[in-house]
Amino acid sequence: MMGKQRVKFTFVSNMVKEPVIYNLGRDFKIITNIRRADVQENMGWVVLELDGEEDEIQRGLNWVSSTGVRVDPVSGDVIDG
Amino acid sequence: MAFVNGLRCRECGREFPAEALNVCDFCFGPLEVEYDYATISEVISRDKISKGPISIWRYEDLLPSDGDDPVDIMAGYTPLIKARGLGKRLGLNNLYIKNDSVNPSFSFKDRVVSVAATKAVEFGFETLACASTGNLACSVAAHAARAQIHAVVFIPSDLEKGKIIGAAIYNPTLVSVKGTYDEVNRLCSEIADNYPWAFVNINMRPYYAEGSKTLGYEVAEQLGWRLPDHVVIPTASGAMFTKIWKGFNEFACLGLLDGVEPMSFGIDQNTAHHPAVTTRMHMTQAAGCSPIATAWNAGQTLVKPVRPNSIAKSLAIGNPADGIYALRVINNSNGSAYAVPEEDIVDGIKLLAETEGIFTETAGGVVMSGLKNLADSGAIKPDELTVVYITGNGLKTQEAVEGVVDPLMIKPTMTSFEEQLSLRQSR
Numbered sequence: 001m002m003g004k005q006r007v008k009f010t011f012v013s014n015m016v017k018e019p020v021i022y023n024l025g026r027d028f029k030i031i032t033n034i035r036r037a038d039v040q041e042n043m044g045w046v047v048l049e050l051d052g053e054e055d056e057i058q059r060g061l062n063w064v065s066s067t068g069v070r071v072d073p074v075s076g077d078v079i080d081g
Numbered sequence: 082m083a084f085v086n087g088l089r090c091r092e093c094g095r096e097f098p099a100e101a102l103n104v105c106d107f108c109f110g111p112l113e114v115e116y117d118y119a120t121i122s123e124v125i126s127r128d129k130i131s132k133g134p135i136s137i138w139r140y141e142d143l144l145p146s147d148g149d150d151p152v153d154i155m156a157g158y159t160p161l162i163k164a165r166g167l168g169k170r171l172g173l174n175n176l177y178i179k180n181d182s183v184n185p186s187f188s189f190k191d192r193v194v195s196v197a198a199t200k201a202v203e204f205g206f207e208t209l210a211c212a213s214t215g216n217l218a219c220s221v222a223a224h225a226a227r228a229q230i231h232a233v234v235f236i237p238s239d240l241e242k243g244k245i246i247g248a249a250i251y252n253p254t255l256v257s258v259k260g261t262y263d264e265v266n267r268l269c270s271e272i273a274d275n276y277p278w279a280f281v282n283i284n285m286r287p288y289y290a291e292g293s294k295t296l297g298y299e300v301a302e303q304l305g306w307r308l309p310d311h312v313v314i315p316t317a318s319g320a321m322f323t324k325i326w327k328g329f330n331e332f333a334c335l336g337l338l339d340g341v342e343p344m345s346f347g348i349d350q351n352t353a354h355h356p357a358v359t360t361r362m363h364m365t366q367a368a369g370c371s372p373i374a375t376a377w378n379a380g381q382t383l384v385k386p387v388r389p390n391s392i393a394k395s396l397a398i399g400n401p402a403d404g405i406y407a408l409r410v411i412n413n414s415n416g417s418a419y420a421v422p423e424e425d426i427v428d429g430i431k432l433l434a435e436t437e438g439i440f441t442e443t444a445g446g447v448v449m450s451g452l453k454n455l456a457d458s459g460a461i462k463p464d465e466l467t468v469v470y471i472t473g474n475g476l477k478t479q480e481a482v483e484g485v486v487d488p489l490m491i492k493p494t495m496t497s498f499e500e501q502l503s504l505r506q507s508r
Contacts, residue, residue, distance in 0.1 A: 006104070010400070035107070036092060038383060072266070072386070073266065073270030075103060075270055075402070
């Protein structure tokens with residue numbers, strides 16, 4: 001089933017220079033659409049929308065997580081007390 | 082009536098109607114409530130507030146829902162106590178405790194949930210939901226019971242027993258997730274997209290968060306319409322920290338504080354700073370989960386997520402949604418952030434109990450140890466007016482302090498009693 005997912009990637013220093021989003025779009029059938037970002041020398045985050053088959057998006061996100069990039073829902077950490 | 086113009090994206094400024102939304106569909110930034118302060122300034126007054134209900138709804142003009150028929154279990158207007166014993170121990174002569182552990186479900190969460198539940202009912206939702214590490218679950222279940230709507234609360238399976246029972250007693254659908262906090266979090270975001278439920282800290286978040294402003298209003302009112310020199314606050318997502326600051330500035334801009342002239346809020350209501358608000362905002366986090374304090378101490382403007390490993394589970398948010406905004410408040414208020422060593426948390430709980438007779442949870446232990454650090458370092462001067470926020474009750478996290486139980490074990494005789502008493506006194 002096709003779907004869209006809003007996610008936030010957080011990059012730590014050793015991943016900041018890696019083309020993770022490019023690779024995600026190249027290696028999986030996912031359209032990546034960046035909406036907001038702040039990338040600095042030692043860390044950064046990117047908020048984006050992913051469009052594709054739901055299973056493919058999940059496979060892509062599992063791969064992103066495996067690289068060491070943190071993946072969160074775009075609403076942030078909702079566990080709050 | 083509620084004086085709300087709508088919602089506004091905190092990042093790009095786009096405006097949205099006041100509906101069950103929490104994220105800007107253009108830039109995915111967080112949405113905040115936008116008020117009609119011009120009208121509020123015409124109707125609000127100290128006298129009107131003073132004659133209001135003994136709950137957060139005395140400030141209804143500054144909340145995103147009217148107080149005509151709130152979902153109210155009498156959250157708020159909790160005691161502000163002059164802390165003589167604790168102050169003497171720390172060398173602080175003008176110290177007050179805002180004791181929010183005495184709210185109906187025993188934490189400050191009743192403030193935010195009362196607002197979120199009221200909006201949920203207004204919007205026509207029939208189910209109130211949340212993802213929680215405990216306090217929020219208790220509060221959501223209690224307010225849903227009051228409103229006579231369904232509650233679904235998601236908790237990590239390793240939660241403290243006191244919090245599980247504290248939520249379950251209200252008969253919600255309790256979902257215990259066998260997974261990490263992050264996994265509970267992701268699951269709930271997905272569920273929120275697929276079920277017509279009011280998740281208080283997801284699609285109700287803009288309204289929910291506003292409830293924390295009342296922690297600022299009450300302190301100002303209880304101090305005689307003035308602000309403290311310092312506040313010390315336990316912090317998880319950063320939302321409460323930023324909303325207390327917003328509450329102080331709203332009171333100042335509306336001319337409700339003693340000797341303070343009203344001022345325009347400007348274009349961005351959420352960053353309004355009245356120059357008369359000189360309160361220094363001090364944040365405390367547990368060292369096992371201190372992403373905001375770590376960023377502040379390193380001089381960074383971004384908050385690096387961490388994997389929580391702390392006994393202060395109610396503060397264990399590894400990727401705080403309002404972290405960057407909390408950093409700005411610290412900087413704007415000339416405040417500070419401190420990561421309390423894990424081993425000092427229980428000492429903080431004991432310090433408050435032994436000096437003031439207040440039993441707080443682990444988050445309270447964090448803020449007490451943070452306060453002690455500020456006093457010891459001289460960051461707070463002895464005569465400066467200081468308020469420390471205690472946001473949760475110790476009965477919920479008894480596991481953390483089980484070691485304090487060390488009774489005299491005696492036979493039912495006078496001799497045995499006197500022997501053991503003598504032994505104890507000679508320790």
